[in-house]
Amino acid sequence: MPAAIAALRANGLRVSTARRVVLEALFAAGGPATAEQLASGLDGRAPQSDLASMYRNLDTFEQLGLVRHVHFGHGAGRYVLSARSHGGYVACARCGAFDELEDGALDALRRAVRAHTSYEVGFTHFPVVGLCAGCVASDASRA
Amino acid sequence: MPAAIAALRANGLRVSTARRVVLEALFAAGGPATAEQLASGLDGRAPQSDLASMYRNLDTFEQLGLVRHVHFGHGAGRYVLSARSHGGYVACARCGAFDELEDGALDALRRAVRAHTSYEVGFTHFPVVGLCAGCVASDASRA
């Protein structure tokens, strides 16, 4: 966390209370959380804050490379501390469950894409979507 | 296209003019198009129609398995005739370019995910996102 503060200073950005709160909330969340969850205080685990400012600051931190966000299916995007989440995610299109991909899986995926296309994919911005083991059984609808 | 009409009938749904227009537009689009593009008539290549009804009918066709939609980065989702697009897509997070994944690539990806997780991914609902060859050079921002 002091690293994040340093990053702000290093970029001439101010270390405001609101920004400290954003970091605190992301830290407390421990995993991908929506801007709304973070701003509403994570059920008391972090101080509440303004949603618009939350978005603005998440974006600021994202540009500094400290935060990233992923979209699990439809609905709100989820933000995480980059330090807490190196790889990509697999998300279930049905129930919303998700897990981080291990480095091995990530490498295998990147290699597969590179072998067949001219794209260099990261799986770091958007997750790999499919059905989790539990939902495979009850197949049917949309994403 | 007559297959789509038959599918409607088979499910007790009505074959209305609006629904024919949706199919016509999807057909004319030839690839993933937004609901707005489809409803506005694709620059004259299809009749214009109501946006809300377009969404409703795209959803209806999606439930019948005739249409599917993908999200290339942020912004509006794009709809395609399932018959025209079997596999998944690779999309560029930077410039919005996208290409279909060949079956080989798709299989390799599915295998990789299956080997490392308990998920059964399709890549058919959401695309694989990364940077296209052109954008790899100028790296930097968000998704």
Place this chain on the structure above:
DNA sequence: ATACTTGCAAATGATTTGCCAGTGT
């Protein structure tokens, strides 16, 4: 002191929903 930030309200973009008139079957 001054420019960067905040917080709140209002705007935007995408998609959905309510409702009643219209129309396939």
Place this chain on the structure above:
DNA sequence: ACACTGGCAAATCATTTGCAAGTAT
């Protein structure tokens, strides 16, 4: 005839933006 649909307006969700007041530096 009757239930399913279409069209239009209004609502909703996620996110962004305008602005005046507040505060790091």
